[in-house]
Every structure is written in structure tokens, then in C-alpha cells.
Amino acid sequence: MINNRFFGKRRPDAPRPIPPGQYQEDGFPVLSAGPTPKVDTATWEFTIDIKGSTVASWSWDALNALPQTDIHTDIHCVTKWSKLDTDWCGVTIDTLLKDAGIDPPAGFAMAGCDGGYTTNIPVADIVDGKGMLVHTFDGQPLAPEHGGPVRLLIPHLYLWKSAKWVRNLRFMDQDAPGFWEGYGYHMYGDPWREQRYSND
Amino acid sequence: MSTDTSLDWQIATVTSVHDESPRVKSFRFDLPKENYLSAGQYFDVRLTAPDGYQTRRSYSITSSPESRKSIELAIELIAGGEVSSYFHEVVQPGDKIEVQGPIGGYFTWDPSQTEPILLIAGGTGIAPLVSMLRHRQSSPTKAPTVLMVSARTEPDLLFRKELQLMEEEDLNFDSIVTLTRKMPKNWLIENVRENRRIDLKMIETAINRLGESPSSAYVCGGTGFVESIGNHLLEIGMAYTDILTERFGP
Numbered sequence: 038m039i040n041n042r043f044f045g046k047r048r049p050d051a052p053r054p055i056p057p058g059q060y061q062e063d064g065f066p067v068l069s070a071g072p073t074p075k076v077d078t079a080t081w082e083f084t085i086d087i088k089g090s091t092v093a094s095w096s097w098d099a100l101n102a103l104p105q106t107d108i109h110t111d112i113h114c115v116t117k118w119s120k121l122d123t124d125w126c127g128v129t130i131d132t133l134l135k136d137a138g139i140d141p142p143a144g145f146a147m148a149g150c151d152g153g154y155t156t157n158i159p160v161a162d163i164v165d166g167k168g169m170l171v172h173t174f175d176g177q178p179l180a181p182e183h184g185g186p187v188r189l190l191i192p193h194l195y196l197w198k199s200a201k202w203v204r205n206l207r208f209m210d211q212d213a214p215g216f217w218e219g220y221g222y223h224m225y226g227d228p229w230r231e232q233r234y235s236n237d
Numbered sequence: 238m239s240t241d242t243s244l245d246w247q248i249a250t251v252t253s254v255h256d257e258s259p260r261v262k263s264f265r266f267d268l269p270k271e272n273y274l275s276a277g278q279y280f281d282v283r284l285t286a287p288d289g290y291q292t293r294r295s296y297s298i299t300s301s302p303e304s305r306k307s308i309e310l311a312i313e314l315i316a317g318g319e320v321s322s323y324f325h326e327v328v329q330p331g332d333k334i335e336v337q338g339p340i341g342g343y344f345t346w347d348p349s350q351t352e353p354i355l356l357i358a359g360g361t362g363i364a365p366l367v368s369m370l371r372h373r374q375s376s377p378t379k380a381p382t383v384l385m386v387s388a389r390t391e392p393d394l395l396f397r398k399e400l401q402l403m404e405e406e407d408l409n410f411d412s413i414v415t416l417t418r419k420m421p422k423n424w425l426i427e428n429v430r431e432n433r434r435i436d437l438k439m440i441e442t443a444i445n446r447l448g449e450s451p452s453s454a455y456v457c458g459g460t461g462f463v464e465s466i467g468n469h470l471l472e473i474g475m476a477y478t479d480i481l482t483e484r485f486g487p
Contacts, residue, residue, distance in 0.1 A: 038248060038285060038333065038335050039285050039286070039287055040284045040285055040286070040323070040334070041287060042323075042327050043284045043285065043286050043323050043327070044286050044287075044290075045284070045286045045290045045292055045319050046317065046319040047290060057291060058283065058291055058292060058293045059292075060292055060319070066460065066484070066485075067460040067463075067464070067484050068484055069482060069484065070343050070344070070481065070482065071467070071477055071478065071480055071481065071482055072456075072463075072464075072467025072468065072470065072471055072477065072480050072482060073464060073467060073468070074477060075471070116295060117292070117293055117294060117295070152477050152478075153477070153478060182460065182464055216343075217343075220341065220342035220343055221244065221340065221342060234244045234337075234340065235244065236244055236245070237244075
């Protein structure tokens with residue numbers, strides 16, 4: 038439906054198209070369902086679970102000792118803002134799996150976080166360089182309100198999939214909804230297909 | 238949990254527009270179908286230019302969820318905001334707007350929850366909390382509730398008269414209002430008024446008014462506001478999952 042007297046403010050300096058319904062944001066908004074949890078890197082641990090048992094774990098120091106990967110990318114939040122040209126550093130899921138000597142299982146993964154947040158992702162969307170654990174944003178330690186010390190980053194999906202304060206990946210044969218997916222958000226969340234809510 | 242997946246776009250008709258403050262207007266929309274709402278949810282609005290350019294934004298519902306075919310959204314005029322300026326400068330009663338919702342099922346309150354609650358709003362963050370309070374007012378059971386409101390100046394206080402009336406009529410509802418910038422003369426004469434940002438001491442005062450520990454706290458406002466309040470609530474020992482937040486702004 039056209040709003041006849043609406044013209045919008047398209048950015049003349051936009052370097053490339055952004056997904057439908059999004060606007061370009063220069064700031065870095067914070068959207069979380071709860072307060073920012075206090076996370077202590079001295080006791081922090083990241084684990085991978087398969088079939089109910091923990092098959093690999095890394096301390097903060099162990100994570101930092103792994104090969105580090107830089108990524109330059111755009112991010113898209115379901116609340117309509119997109120932030121272009123962001124720089125992150127961390128460890129790819131490929132690197133973690135290789136370090137643990139695990140072949141990527143088929144199926145799905147559920148990310149678990151401090152504070153209890155969860156989100157589901159197909160395994161195919163976090164391997165082959167598509168997903169990583171990041172601890173650095175724009176050259177600085179990732180701020181707590183943005184998910185520090187460590188968040189997931191899966192930039193080709195809406196940002197609620199890039200779980201903040203991530204602590205665990207649980208591999209599953211069947212897909213299951215995470216936190217927002219259980220409240221009607223899309224199971225997959227592709228911003229280019231505008232998969233915001235369950236029936237999009 | 239919401240299992241209703243009927244989130245198709247609806248063409249809503251604007252039925253009224255009125256000023257809430259110098260920067261905030263309330264828009265009432267008639268919806269083409271009944272919607273099952275919870276207090277605290279929001280709607281998306283989508284605007285389409287004649288050349289096909291589209292953009293969308295989310296706005297909290299301020300009306301009570303009992304009204305299923307008509308909703309009110311509070312929209313703040315943001316400098317340079319393409320959607321808020323269209324609403325403030327162009328939209329009139331009778332206009333058609335595409336909306337999608339209701340969205341969000343976590344930051345919600347139901348009147349069957351009769352445990353004491355603390356509502357904390359910064360600026361326009363009061364919008365979803367007003368929906369909760371309106372719902373609460375029309376329900377037979379009234380959870381003990383304290384509302385803390387922080388605004389810049391007195392004219393920025395939203396829904397003030399209605400909230401004052403609610404407070405006068407209901408012994409189980411109290412509020413603390415604080416202005417962070419300019420305060421009018423005699424502002425501090427009443428002991429429910431403050432003139433500083435919400436801090437630990439003010440939250441403790443609110444909890445004393447509540448008479449017992451809140452079973453949950455709903456915090457809505459700008460990012461800095463919510464971050465600071467969330468930290469205070471964790472500090473006083475509230476459980477992480479009892480603190481529900483909604484943040485806006487960069």
C-alpha cells in the first residue's frame with residue numbers, strides 16, 4: 038500500500054543496498070530481553086554439547102590462544118536497523134570444531150548464554166566461516182551491553198541469532214525454537230527475505 | 238507464550254491524533270480484525286513511498302489489550318526520523334497505514350499475575366507500561382504496583398493526569414516521578430517527586446512503598462537508562478530473570 042505523501046530519507050551516501058525494511062544506523066543500539074549479566078572471564082568457559090554430553094570446552098585463555106579471525110561485515114537487527122562496515126575479531130566455529138577434533142554434525146545448534154537466552158541455528162549456517170565467537174569489536178574488547186566478553190556472530194542472519202554472552206553450543210538432530218523463536222520470531226531469520234516473524 | 242501466528246499486514250485507519258507532550262503524539266488506529274493482545278506488546282508500521290521505497294518501525298501499544306480492534310501507539314518525533322516525522326507532520330485521522338502485530342511476548346504483564354511489580358520508565362519508555370497500568374485498572378485483581386518515571390522536564394511527562402487519577406483512586410498503586418533537568422518551582426514539595434536520575438536510593442524508596450520485594454520489574458527506556466537500572470536491580474539482589482527490559486535508541 039503506497040503512502041502518497043511519504044518519500045522517506047534514503048541515504049545518498051549508502052555504499053550498497055541494505056535488506057528490505059531496514060534503515061542504516063551509525064550508532065550501535067542495544068536490544069536485550071533482560072539486564073546485562075556480569076560475566077567474569079576468570080571463570081568463563083565455552084562448551085560444545087552433543088547428545089547430552091559436553092564434548093569440548095575452552096577457558097577464556099584457551100579461546101584466545103586459538104587462531105584468531107578478523108571479519109568486516111554488515112549487521113542487521115530485526116528491530117529495523119542495519120549497521121554497515123563493522124569490524125570484529127574472534128574464533129570461527131570451524132576453528133573450534135577443528136581444535137576439538139569434531140566433524141560438524143548435521144542438523145541444528147542451540148546457542149546458550151549467561152542469563153538464560155537461547156537461539157537456534159542450522160549447523161550449515163555457522164560452519165564454513167559463516168559463524169564465529171567474537172570478543173573484539175572495532176579493535177576494542179566487546180562491551181558487556183553488546184554481548185561481551187564473547188558473543189556469537191552470524192552476520193547473514195538477523196542479529197538476534199548472534200547471541201550475546203554466549204557460553205554453549207548444543208548440537209541437535211531436530212530444530213527447536215530458542216527464546217525469541219518461541220515468542221513468534223522466525224525460526225531462520227534471513228534479513229534479505231525479511232524473515233522477521235513466524236509466518237514471514 | 239504467544240502461539241497466535243496471524244501476523245499478516247493489516248491496513249489500519251487512523252481515527253484520532255493527539256498531543257501527549259511537545260514531542261510525543263498518540264495515534265489511535267482502527268484495525269480490520271480482532272487482535273489478541275498482551276499489555277507490553279508492540280506493532281510494526283510500514284510506510285511505502287510512491288517509488289516503492291519501504292521502511293518500518295516498531296511502536297509500543299499504549300492502549301489496554303481489552304480493546305482488540307482499536308489500538309493506540311505513542312510516537313516520539315525524532316530529529317531526522319523519516320517515520321516519526323511523517324506521523325507528526327503528515328498523518329491525519331482517516332489516513333490508512335499498514336501495520337503488523339501484535340509482536341513481542343516476553344515484555345508483557347497479565348492481570349492474573351497478582352504479585353507486586355515495579356515499573357520503571359525513562360522518557361517514552363512509559364508507553365508499554367501505560368498499557369499494563371490501564372489493563373490493571375480495569376481488572377478485578379490489582380497487583381501492588383509502584384511506577385517510577387524519569388523524564389527530562391515537566392512537559393515531557395506523559396499520561397500524567399491519567400496516572401495521577403489512577404493513583405488517587407487506588408491504594409495499591411504508587412508512583413515516584415523524577416525530572417532529570419529543569420524542575421518547576423515547588424516541584425520537591427511533594428515527597429513523591431525527585432530531581433535526579435534514578436539511583437539505588439530512589440529504587441529502595443520505591444520498594445519501601447511497595448511494602449515487599451517486587452516479584453518482577455519491567456524497565457523500559459533508552460539504552461543507558463535501562464543498563465543503569467538493570468545494574469541497580471541486580472545489585473539489590475533481584476534475580477536476573479525477574480528483570481524484564483525493553484531498550485530503544487542508539
